[in-house]
Amino acid sequence: MYQDGRARGAAHKSARARGGKFNLNVAMLLGGAAIAGSGHAQAEEATPGTDWQKRLSEISSGDALRMDTFVTQVAQSGGVVEFNIPAQPLGQALIAFSEATGIAVIADAALIADLNSAPLSGALAPDQALAALLAGTGLAYRQTADNTVTLERSTAANGELAPLSVEDSAEAAPPLSEGYQPLRIGSNKYTQPLLDTPQTIVVVPQKVLKDRGQSSLRDAIKNVPGVTVASGEGGTRGNTFRIRGFEANRSDNSVDGLRDNTSSSFRDVYNIEQIEVTKGPSSVTAGRGSISGGINQVTKTPGLESFYAGSAQVGTDDTRRVTIDVNQVAPEEYAEGMAFRVNGVWHHNEVAERDVTESNRWGFAPSLAIGLGTPLEVTLGYEHFEASSVPDYGIPTKASNNIDNDFDRNNFYHIADVATEDTNSDIITARAKWEADDWLTFNNILRVQWDDFYGIAGHVRTDSSGVTFPTVNVNHGLRTYDNFTINNQTTATAEFTTTEYIDHALVLGIDYSLEQRDTKTYSSVASNTDFFDPDPDRDLADASAPASQIGYQGDTVAVYGFETMNLLDTVELSGGVRYEMFDASQTTHTVSTGATTHFEQSDNMLSWKAGINYKPVPYGSIYAAYGTSFTPLAADVAITSDGAGADPEESVSYEIGTKWNLFEERLMLSAALFRTDRDGVRQNRGTAAEPDYVLLGKQRVEGVELGVAGNITDEWAVFAGYTYMQDKILEEGPTAATDGATFRNVPKHSMSFWTTYALPWDVDLGAGVTYMSSRRYRFGNQSESKIDDYILVDAMATYHLTENIDIQVNVNNIFNEFYIEQVGGGFQTPGPGRTALLTTSFQF
Incomplete structure (x- = not known):
């Protein structure tokens, strides 16, 4: 499950380098093409053929510790990489470039579909290598993030290429969900992904709320069977919920894992990433109450x-x-x-x-x-x-x-x-x-x-x-x-x-x-x-x-x-x-x-x-x-x-x-x-x-x-x-x-x-x-x-x-x-x- 005693949770974390992090395998899609580095230290000849997009699915995510070592080596050598890329369709050449440098290249499929690259060999800095590959194509690159560049048509404004460096990049937190599939719980009290958490926790991702047109917490809970709504009986509590048959107190609602005593009746989901409904007694994580679970909004x-x-x-x-x-x-x-x-x-x-x-x-x-x-x-x-x-x-x-x-x-x-x-x-x-x-x-x-x-x-x-x-x-x-x-x-x-x-x-x-x-x-x-x-519209005596x-x-x-x-x-x-x-x-x-x-x-x-x-x-x-x-x-x-x-x-x-x-x-x-x-x-x-x-x-x-x-x-x-x-x-x-x-x-x-x-x-x-x-x-x-x-x-x-x-x-x-x-x-x-x-x- 883990790489070693100091690099924990390799299944859930990207590789870490001393003093920073490296985003191992950036995979983005813009109009149909994304070329992502897999961490090979030297470029190899790309797979023959014209279907270069198919090659994307063949790129390995690479070994995390090996990639850390590679990035360090590149930095110590002044940012020089040994290239050996033959002349071929530009899409294949960019794949080889990404494999050699760990730099993700984002491009519109239509933009590069009919273009070819010149051969590239020798020890070059990444910006020199990419400029050589794009020579004569009418394209330029723009660095949009650390270790990520986007290709676009060359203009006078961006015709001069800025130096492109391989360095430890800022690593975004792993996502809470992907589409409809929940991946993890927002609270730091849960260390394992949802798959390995021994409890029923229903996570309603933002994508589900958007597709169903749901705008309030009360609407969102309709996605969770086993939860019913009870009226507030005219008090200041607003609506309450029953989870697995037992009434959840107002204090069983939380936001970012912190107790929230406001009424759930008024909650809008405009600022909510996902909603987590924990089933079963949960005092050990949520505190007092939580007879049969609780509701957390991230x-x-x-x-x-x-x-x-x-x-x-x-x-x-x-x-x-x-x-x-x-x-x-x-x-x-x-x-x-x-x-x-x-x-x-x-x-x-x-x-x-x-x-x-x-x-x-x-x-x-x-x-x-x-x-x-x-x-x-x-x-x-x-x-x-x-x-x-x-x-x-x-x-x-x-x-x-x-x-x-x-x-x-x-x-x-x-x-x-x-x-x-x-x-x-x-x-x-x-x-x-x-x-x-x-x-x-x-x-x-x-x-x-x-x-x-x-x-x-x-x-x-x-x-x-x-x-x-x-x-x-x-x-x-x-x-x-x-x-x-x-x-x-x-x-x-x-x-x-x-x-x-x-x-x-x-x-x-x-x-x-x-x-x-x-x-x-x-x-x-x-x-x-x-x-x-x-x-x-009937009259009412003073109620004050x-x-x-x-x-x-x-x-x-x-x-x-x-x-x-x-x-x-x-x-x-x-x-x-x-x-x-x-x-x-x-x-x-x-x-x-x-x-x-x-x-x-x-x-x-x-x-x-x-x-x-x-x-x-x-x-x-x-x-x-x-x-x-x-x-x-x-x-x-x-x-x-x-x-x-x-x-x-x-x-x-x-x-x-x-x-x-x-x-x-x-x-x-x-x-x-x-x-x-x-x-x-x-x-x-x-x-x-x-x-x-x-x-x-x-x-x-x-x-x-x-x-x-x-x-x-x-x-x-x-x-x-x-x-x-x-x-x-x-x-x-x-x-x-x-x-x-x-x-x-x-x-x-x-x-x-x-x-x-x-x-x-x-x-x-x-x-x-x-x-x-x-x-x-x-x-x-x-x-x-x-x-x-x-x-x-x-x-x-x-x-x-x-x-x-x-x-x-x-x-x-x-x-x-x-x-x-x-x-x-x-x-x-x-x-x-x-x-x-x-x-x-x-x-x-």
Whole structure:
């Protein structure tokens, strides 16, 4: 697996030279041709024949250590290389040049198709050799990066060739994904590629989001079966998710591996590289909570390739959207490895088949990196994001039966001029990466974040609050919060060997976080309306009477370690342990009584995981894993007065699975069997003899996961998954009648399938199907408390107008299916009806 004890992870890293890095095999495509150096020290006669492009596939990536030696030798000899290239088609000659120098030559196929080169022999500098090969062709070269040149027609402006040097070049970080195929996790806590990670982690790459026309986190999660959306119940939490049947706390959402307490309802993906959904207990990596997994969003950062990209979108339901993504590499004279990137978005949409509801958001995220590709990299970033929406709290459900389908699906039960959810976020992020040696790397990420929220919305009910069907009771409550968060994560990664047969990847780290929140609630004001004919313009009494003010602070310090041992490149043993110290305090002032209460909660939690991975072949793995999680009472930035002092809940997970990279390792297939047991579920007993909350309940979810992601052929890409879940309350449910019953909002079957095919006329076609079986919206086995299953069909067509401009059409929910997307306690929120989007995007 590794070259030697000081050059770790050769399967995942390019060769390293003392004092820098060398990009071993640059492979780029521009109009059909790319000539990449493979690292041979002396040019040999190119393969005879006229099909020189075929030769590209025959070029070996070369031996990493040999290439390092070669580069050093060239530098020591003053940049002179021995050439022996006969006269031949220019494409073949350039291949031989690249093999001799390690310099990638980028050329348009049409530009060099009919050209021949003169013979070349002797000891020459690379720039002299390339000039000789291009003599008489009318072409010149332009150095576009270290060890990379681009050919173009000669003009007076570039007729004088600049010296071309062979030197250690800045090495870009390995990609997170290639097209639809995920390759690795963004967090430094994971040292192995996704193939060798013994856990189900579903990664949604940016390419999938673009092709499906998905612009929010809530949309993106539709690609992940086994995850359902729950409504926020009119509070400041926004929507929440259930992962493998268990509710994920707001604190189970993270950005770049750091806890993110903002509402997922408002998240836009304009600044997101990929979305990672971890399945199974994950406290050992993510911290407290994470009963059955978590969601991590990896943000965009500057890179070593300049580009200018953006999009403009219009659609049905007054959809309008504009994005920009610009990455500019600075000249070397300013600073080595400096690049600047800025992302921005402006978005507005209403919702198909839903009255009044709309979403507005805008944001921009500039970032600056220095030292990219050097041993010390520093990146500074800032993001400002605002979202304003008219929330949709859906359709009230009767306590006695299912949703009555004899109504208009457009009905809006709140008051149009009152219902609102507004949020603002300002985020500063500083990252540093220091490669102290070939085997030792330090990483630090610090984030400071300010968020505020203002919302007026609430429960939509019937058969409650003294009203009877078809009268609907709507509570309108004003809630605000101001949130301040500091997160810091420091890790040290060491890759070394202890014997000839055992390689190690060790991560040690420490996390710190400070979370402060001031929340104000106001007295709820009820307004009634008719279930079948609601009036969104009715009057409402003043809803601004203060009710309470709550101040919360949580402090977390955690230390952890992860180890992966590779035995003979066949067996990998992995494990991790985390010890977390969590202290929370909350002060609540009740306006009506003038009373002030104070609660404190302290928990020390030890979580761990272990796994074994067997690799019968390099592109396949079979694994078994075990993990634990702990969820303290105050995990979700709040302490309930009747729960203070309760111990953390615990969950354990068992998983066996397999992963395979097939079709030249471009398509990942995965399968897993899992079981998650949640033990010590807090239950409200409410008796004088014992605390209001005690740890009594036991719950279980077990099932099967299947996944496929990547390319079957160059033209055909697939991203799909299926999850089967069997959930059960083992004992001590909310009531005795629910023992042995099922949870709410847990479908037995869920599936997401998306595929695209590139036709030979610059056209890509895509289609997808999403299926979710029936779910209960209450605990128990009451047949009347079910939500119907549904099937959604989407389609896409993209026309590549030029190499740089695409025109894309998406139609989602083609058959205008009525379905419930979000499940609440007494109300359910329908998903959008048929939606059409037209997007023009560019990248230069």
